[in-house]
Amino acid sequence: MIVNTLAGKVAMISGTGGGMGRSAALEFAAQGARVVGCDVNEKAADETVEFVREAGGEMVSLAADLTTRRATPAGRTWCSGAPHNIRAVSVSPGLIVTPATEPVMEAIGPDGIAGLVARTPAGRLGQPEDVARVAAFLASDDASYINGADIVIDGGITAVG
Numbered sequence: 001m002i003v004n005t006l007a008g009k010v011a012m013i014s015g016t017g018g019g020m021g022r023s024a025a026l027e028f029a030a031q032g033a034r035v036v037g038c039d040v041n042e043k044a045a046d047e048t049v050e051f052v053r054e055a056g057g058e059m060v061s062l063a064a065d066l067t068t069r070r071a072t073p074a075g076r077t078w079c080s081g082a083p084h085n086i087r088a089v090s091v092s093p094g095l096i097v098t099p100a101t102e103p104v105m106e107a108i109g110p111d112g113i114a115g116l117v118a119r120t121p122a123g124r125l126g127q128p129e130d131v132a133r134v135a136a137f138l139a140s141d142d143a144s145y146i147n148g149a150d151i152v153i154d155g156g157i158t159a160v161g
């Protein structure tokens with residue numbers, strides 16, 4: 001269902017072929033953003049485009065390898081962008097169940113997963129949607145007073161040590 005919280009916005013999302021990138025593409029499009037995705041895996045990224053369009057959203061995808069030699073520190077982006085209404089906000093996910101973490105899950109096995117869940121105040125593992133929903137909120141005008149912040153999305157496990 002399109003709820004239009006992000007109507008009129010264009011969202012550039014990387015890694016839309018899998019995991020959190022795919023989930024973010026679906027969430028941002030569901031909230032009315034036009035999504036420009038990219039992934040080094042063109043086939044997987046195109047699948048995401050199909051899912052988004054089937055759900056009634058707008059998305060195009062570029063095949064690109066985003067590897068760069070140098071990244072601009074978020075702090076610098078924040079300082080120079082603030083007068084132009086550009087905000088820089090990061091998210092720090094804990095362990096999220098995605099194709100990338102499948103080997104971790106297999107390595108720790110059911111007992112390891114149960115132990116991890118028991119130590120997590122949220123009482124469950126993180127899903128890509130947990131991150132995508134927060135990212136969509138941070139991109140919305142409802143978050144217009146949040147700038148230069150990092151949001152930890154880990155079910156509370158960092159807070160309890």
Ligand SMILES: NC(=O)c1ccc[n+]([C@@H]2O[C@H](COP(=O)([O-])OP(=O)(O)OC[C@H]3O[C@@H](n4cnc5c(N)ncnc54)[C@H](O)[C@@H]3O)[C@@H](O)[C@H]2O)c1
Nearest residue numbers: 015017018019020039040041065066067095096098099100
């Ligand atoms: N899953 C977690 O627990 C977790 C936690 C914290 C941070 N992260 C980080 O978040 C990001 C996404 O993680 P995920 O779990 O969704 O991974 P994922 O492997 O499920 O998806 C990543 C996507 O990015 C694409 N990709 C990889 N390298 C690329 C490149 N150079 N250019 C363009 N596309 C590229 C892949 O093809 C894939 O579709 C990663 O940077 C990961 O390190 C993941």
